Amino acid sequence: MTEADRLSAALPGLRPADEVMRLERLGSLHATRLSFVRTLVRQMARQRWRISRERFDLDANGHGTAIYRLQTPHGRYHGVMFAQPLEDTQRSDRVIAEAWDVTFGLVEGDVDDSLLAQMAANVPLQEAGRQHPRVLVLSRANKSLRNFAHFVEALAAGHQPDPAWLTWVGYLYRTTAVYGNGKFGIADFARLHDNPDFRRPFSAQMAGVYLLRHFSIEQVEHLAACRAPDTACGLATELRRYLGIGNSTGLGMAPFLINHPQLIAQWIAQRETALALAMRQVPDETDRQRLIDLTRRAMCHFEQTVTEDADQRERNAATVAALPDVLNWLANVPLAADLWWQLVEWGARTLSLEAQELVNTLLIELYPDPIDSLEDHMGVTENLDLAPDMPLMHLRQLIETHYGWALAHDYESVEGAWWFWYRSAEKEEPRLGQRHLEAGAEKEMPIAIGPRVARTHHAIRAFLDERPRASVVDFLLEHPRHKEIVRRIQTLVKAPYGDIHANLWHRDMKPMHLLRTKLSFFGASRFDPKSDRWVRITLFQGAPLVEELNAEPVDLGTFDDWSFPLEPGMPARDGAPFACLSSRSGVMVK
C-alpha cells in the first residue's frame, strides 16, 4: 500500500464516486496545486533545475533553430525548437494540420550534430516524421497572430505591450498537440519509470511547454530587436510572468479519459484526498485570512477572464457573482474547528458546481503540507485484470452496487443513443457523429461505458438464470465479447473514480466537460470554448520565469504562489473585498 493509499484509506471523508464522477461536476473542475504545471514548477525550484540557452540561430523573421539545456541533479535534457515560415492558409489548430509556426522536441541527453540533423528532418513533420527514441516529447504550436504582431510592434518601439492583450489571449503560442509515450517513435513512458525527473504523468510534456514559453519570450524580443535595434526594449518581468502558453484541444482527450481509467481514478483520488485533508485541518485566523485573499484573487481572475462562449461566460459570471457571498460567509461565520466542513456543506447547498469546485481548489491551496506529498502518487501501473474465479452472482451484485448510474439510462431511445464516437480516416482525428443521420456507426469507438455495462449486466442475469453458481470465467467462455467490460468493472470497483458517470451517447452530453476534466489536472486556466467540443486554454500563465528559477529561489512558498494570475497593474485591492477593479467582462473581439 502506498503512502497515498494509506492516506486515502485513513480518510473516511472522501466524497463518493457518484458525486465526484458526474460529468457536469468533472466539467467544473479547476486546476489545483496538485495540477501538473504546479508540481513541475515546485520540483524544478526544489531541485534547483537550471535552464540555459545553447543555441539561438534565428533570422530577422524569427525563423531558425533554438536549443535550451535543462540541467537537473539527475540528468540533462534539451529543448530543440524549429521555427519556420507558415502560410496563413496552413495555420490550423486541428490534428489534420500539416505545418505549424514552431515545432519542437524535448530530448533526453545531449544533442549532437547527427541528432540535430535527424530532428530537423523529422520534428517539423510531426506525425508524418519518424522521431528519435531519445525524444521524450514532441509538440508544435501556432502563433496568436494578433498578440505576436502587437508585442513585436510595441517592443520595437521601445515600450511595453498593453497587458490587456494577455488578459484576452494569454500567450504568444498555443500548442495543438503535445505528444509523449512513444508516439511516432519517441520514447515510451515506461522508459521514464525510474527517471526521478519525469516519472510523474505528463511532467515531461509540461517541461517541454515551459521551455516553449521561454522561447516565445526570447523570440519576440529578438524580432523586436531585429526590427528596430536602436529603440527596441525587452519585455517587462511582470508581463513575461503573465505570459503563458496556449493549448487548443478537441475530442482527442475524450478517448484518453476512458481508456486510462485507473490513471484517472488515481488523479481524482489524490485530489479528493487533498480536499479531505484540507477539510480536516483546524483553521486559525491566518488560514481564514489567506482563504479570503485567495478568494478575492480568484474572483478578479474570473472577472478578467474573457471568452466568446456564451455558456462559459455565464458560468464565469455565476462564479464571480457567488464569490462575494463566500467572502461574506468567511468573514462572518465564527472560527470553529470544523469551519471548512461547514464551508463545503454550505457551498453544496448554495453555490454553482463551478463555484463549489473553486472553493475546494482554494481550500487545497491553503495546505502545502501535507497535501503536496500527494503529487508523487499521480502515477499508477495500468492493468485491467480479470478475476476469473469470482462468482458471477458477486459480479452482478458489484455492477448493481457500483454501476447503478450505467443501468439507469435508456440506450434504446433516439435521445439516449444520439451520438457515436469515431476516428476519421483523416489523420485519425476523433469526431462525433449523429447515429441516426451519419455513416460510420458500425466503426464506433467503444468509449461509452454505460451501454456496455448495461448489455453485460443483461447477459449476466440471463446466464445466472440457467447457472446460478457459475463463475466469471464460466460466463466468459460462452460470452467472450464481454471480457473487456467485465475486467474493467472488476478492476474499477477498487478504483471507483475511474469511470465517468454519464451516458456518453446522450444528446445532452457535453463533450466539453470531458476536455475540461483532463485539462484541469494539467493545470489549465482561462477556459475558452470555441464550440461544445473544442477549447483553448492557457498553461503557465503567472508562473515563475526561467531567470527566477535559475536564481535559486529561497522562499519556495512565494515562488509557488501563482495560481489565478491577475493582469499586471491590476491587483486585488486590499480593503475592497467584494469588488474587482477590472471592468473587462464583456466579449472581446480577438
Place this chain on the structure above:
Amino acid sequence: MNVSYNELQGLCRKAFSGIGFEEGDAADAADMVAWMQCHGLHGVEQLNRGLDFLLEEDPEALPRVIYQDGDLAVLDGQSQSVLRSISLATELGFAKARARGLSVVKIRRCHNRQLIMGYLSRLAGRGMNITAFWRNAQIPLTEQVVGFRAGHATPEVRVYAVREVPEENEPNDGITLVMANHVELLPSLGADHDLDLLAHHPESELLACRQQALADGIQVDDAIWARLKTLAHRILVESSEASRDGAGAGINDND
C-alpha cells in the same frame, strides 16, 4: 523501421480490431505481440506468419471446453490462433489453480503458440507460477518449455530436441499449461536426459532485451508495418465535409 513499444502495441490493437477482434481480444492480442517483440522473441514475425490464417478464421469458432473438473480442463482451440481468444482458456486454468492449488489445462488444436507467453506473463504478474509446454516439430522432435515464477512477468524459456523419439509421435498442435498457486514450476533439464538444448533464454536475458527496446526502440519490417496499417485503417470512418464538422473546430486559426 524503428518504432516504440507503445506504438507497436497501439497499431497491433487497431489492426486486430480491423480484423474483427472484440475489443478485449484486440487489446490482449496486441499486448501479446508487443510483449514478445520487446523481449526479443520475434512477436511481429510470429504474427506475420499467422496473419493470413487470422484473416480467414471464423470469428465465431471460439475455444470450446471438452472436459473439465476441479483441477483439470481440456479445450479445443478450433485450429485458431492463440491471439483470438485463448486468454480465457488460460484464465480458466488460473481460476482452478486459485481454487485448488494446482491446475492443468490442455488446449488442443491451436497455432501461433509462442505468442501465448505474452498473456501468461500477465497471469504470472498476478501471482501465479506457470509452466507452459508444447512440441514444435516432429522431425526432429523439439519441445519448448516456458516457466514463470509467481510475481515475475518475465519467464525462462528453453527449447530442446529429443534425441530418442518415441514410436508414437503424432503431430501435436496443443499447449499444456500447469499452474500452481504456491509452488515454483521452473523448467530445469536434468543432465541425464537425452536432450539437445537448442535455445535457452533466462529471465535476465529477456529483461535486458526489454530494456534495450525501451532505450533504442524496436526494429520492425517496413512491409509488415504497412500491412498492419492497412488493417488498422479498417476501423476508421472515411472523411467527408460533414464529418469534418464532427470535430467541432474550425479549419483556419489565424487570430
